[in-house]
Amino acid sequence: MGGLTLLAPDGALSRVALPDAPEYTRPTAALRSRVAYAAAHVVPRVAGDNTPGQPADIDWDATLDFRRAVYGWGLGVADAMDTAQRNMGLDAAATRELIARSAEVARESGGRVVVGVNTDHVEEERISLRAVTDAFLSQLAFTEEQGAGPVLMASRHLARAAESAEDYRRVYREVLQAASGPVVLHWLGTAFDPTLEGYFGSSDWRAASAVLLEIIEENVDKVAGVKMSLLDAASEVSVRERLPEGVRMFTGDDFNYVGLIGGASVPDAAQPARDAEARHQHSDALLGAFAALAPSASAAIQALDADDPDRYLAILGPTEELSRQIFAAPTFYYKTGVAFLSWLNGHQVAFQMVGGLHSARSLPHLSRIVELAAGCGALEDPELAADRWHGMLRVNGVDA
Template identity: 80%
Template sequence: MRGLTLLAADGTTSEADLAEAPGYARPDGALRSRVAYAAAHVVPKTSGDNTPGRPADVDWDATLAFRRHAYAWGLGVADAMDTAQRNMGLDAAATRELIARSAEVAREEGGSVVVGVNTDHIDDEHISVDAVIDAYKSQLHFTEEQGAGPVLMASRHLARAAQSADDYRRVYREVLGAATTPVVLHWLGTAFDPQLVGYFGSDDWRLASDVLLEIIEENPDRVAGVKMSLLDAASEVAVRDRLPEGVRMFTGDDFNYVGLIGGAEVPAATQPVSASATPRSHSDALLGAFAALTTSASAAIQALDAGDPDRYLEILGPTEALSRQIFAAPTFYYKTGVAFMSWLNGHQTAFQMVGGLHSARSLPHLSRIVELANAARALEQPELAAERWHAMLRLNGVIA
């Protein structure tokens, strides 16, 4: 069996056996037991000026081909999210084009697409609460016009402008009131974006979750779900158990998704459950990790569809260590690992990212991703992945 060269942090190399291709099969249709979205990334033109501060120069063929890949495996696509480098290289014009193009592909493929709605087209860092509302509404209306489902992302502008929890209640009340289709609310933790400290009015997630749930309860017909990305399973379960009937919990926990999606018991922090809430046995998924693990995620949920939770754990369990490496601190550079996996798996011709972000992780960090992806059988074409990785090591003088 061919060897796989790995690089340690001290500069030494070692060899591992290259695992066989997993051989997972595509589903006949949409997945049934869970709603699962892969938060897809963007692929830049290899010849583009992918340097910090330059407008995004997107390879639309490769970017949209990845979305078709996700649909072919039964997953939905969450687009124009932070995975797509919003606030980290994807400018406003490219974001709008991505939303329009992705929605068109979803219609062509019969897939489900939701996209991020934010305030990031406003250049001024400090704007009023009223301006935040207007900015949200502008992106919301554009998204609805494209026919995509809105995900109301956490806004840096709102985090700076809000003086109290009442400002959050007001902003979300007015924006949700303008929505013509149910939206997903996104609670993004500071591991992903330190500028969102104190979101929903408090640094304490328990107090912040009270505000979030009040917003949902005031707008029961306008909220389809909540995506929580706090990297804290107990907080997600606590909020999940308090959601009104019909509102889904979409896990954004790239550290603990196996148990949250599968339905394993996770200790929840003590929180009262409202009379209108129905405790849930599992979360659905809206994950950046699933952009790196598309075939594994699909195969695992197919196992749940077939009533085989042991097979689910066998497939998806080993991927969690890989995801934890991709999302290791500083977590906001996880996008580099997602694009790296895309390159290894043959979904883009070069390991390039908008804004030069492909340089955000070290070679030993990437080597650990290779090692864990190999162990988790997340390399769709192992020989190709090994060839590309070894070429990268040769380019950097690690091996001859």
């Protein structure tokens, strides 16, 4: 195939070969060995005023078609979360519409969907613990009305209002008891949102995890799992091994997911479970990275279903370097890389994002994403991707 032009930070150009797309096969039955959700992004309307500070103007056809594509690979969708630019351009009205529309598409497609429940529809920055609880309850009720599975996201309001670990216990206790069925808890680290410093009552993950586990154990019938996004594999394994029976660990670690998902079934994978006899020998997945890597993620889990851990590592292992580039500091701008790959892979007609966030990464940063995506098989149509990337370079004055 043709070549690929790359742009270095110093402005130097280089040319590398453009590999063929891998021939991954869509599953013919449900994935069995892992539960995996791709945290999906939203696609803006090209003619919309998606400038900073404006309400999100979403291209619903492209946004929902992307979710259908994820379901086609056998993965679930995690929606209206940080990958969808929650708290970074996706306003409250757009969030509610996204949840309703996404839940409807899941029913039509026979897909599995979970969605974020937060307190972010409240405009005031500082509110009381009572108001935090009520805000959670309001969004929880709406989500359950839509038929979607709730994910209780870390709340900036709660982080500001809580004065002790007991405040977290009190709020989560009331919200969980109001849930009609089990929910997923979300522990988001400061790399993704610096305002969540000290969540669960401490900046030390060991102390905070003790509070989290107490909340789960007190409400075990209302907790389906916990998503950890601390980008620290050791902390995830530590919590995973102490979860009550029946509570899943959903990795949100976009740096170390290969070993965490592979677990004890994958020899020599990064950060395997320490105790082969432990009840929880692997993590399931709820990852923004999987929105950029749906075919690879599906093929890798299909390999685990076939009891082929070597193929799992061969497929998913090379993607981790790409994910680390997408999620490089400042990590909260990772959504730009997810949308960029969506555009390269033909899932949207333009590289645009709500809030103008497509400008959050440099051309050399995006060039490295292109290079790594080509190398690990993440370009679904390499010729289309190369054509779009080279056009972007030319628009920016670079002779591609």
